Amino acid sequence: MTHPERARELFLQGYNCSQAVVLAFCDVTGLDEQTALRLSSSFGGGMGRLREVCGTASGMFLVAGCLWGPTDPADRAAKAEHYALIQEMARRFRERSGGSIVCRELLGAAGRDHAPVPTERTPEFYRKRPCVQLVSNAAEILDEILAEKR
Numbered sequence: 001m002t003h004p005e006r007a008r009e010l011f012l013q014g015y016n017c018s019q020a021v022v023l024a025f026c027d028v029t030g031l032d033e034q035t036a037l038r039l040s041s042s043f044g045g046g047m048g049r050l051r052e053v054c055g056t057a058s059g060m061f062l063v064a065g066c067l068w069g070p071t072d073p074a075d076r077a078a079k080a081e082h083y084a085l086i087q088e089m090a091r092r093f094r095e096r097s098g099g100s101i102v103c104r105e106l107l108g109a110a111g112r113d114h115a116p117v118p119t120e121r122t123p124e125f126y127r128k129r130p131c132v133q134l135v136s137n138a139a140e141i142l143d144e145i146l147a148e149k150r
Contacts, residue, residue: 004139011135014121016044017020021138028146046103047110049118051111054136056131057093057101061086063142089141096137098130106130107126 003008003024011020015037022040027035042048043058064085070078088139089099097106104111110119110129126132 002139003143004136007135008132011132012126016041016055016118017019017045017131018055018062020061020135021033021056021142024139025063025142028090029063030047031066033083045118046111048114049114051104052102054093054097054103054106054134057090058136060089060138060142061094063085064089064145065137067146085145092141093137096141097134105122106134 007024010023011017015023018040019037022031022036023033026036031039035113040055040059040062043053043055043062046052046054047058050107055120064082068082068085070082072078093101100106107143113119
């Protein structure tokens with residue numbers, strides 16, 4: 001199963017958008033599943049359903065940090081290189097996902113709901129929301145970056 005397929009499957013099982021992306025890449029990051037789920041749990045719904053940065057993009061950035069994030073606080077060049085990578089990933093995400101990385105903009109009318117209670121996952125939920133495709137887009141971008149860095 002590919003990373004995009006796995007991410008879609010996980011989202012359809014009920015994991016939030018960020019968790020689906022991060023969990024799909026445990027084979028690459030080396031994170032155990034429980035740690036991956038906990039680290040990414042707060043980013044669903046655009047950060048706790050605040051509808052800010054899309055959880056799939058946040059998950060993509062979290063995976064990038066696990067793989068390539070700088071660790072020396074004094075290494076400005078490494079930070080700049082990493083931030084450039086994150087900006088490139090965001091550019092690709094915008095290009096494929098309607099021009100935004102902001103949850104409320106991607107969801108349109110559904111993005112006005114900021115209640116902390118998650119929306120029930122019904123067939124209607126999946127028909128109205130682009131989230132399954134966004135999860136796939138984020139995983140595809142990560143796979144592209146992984147291939148480019150090899």
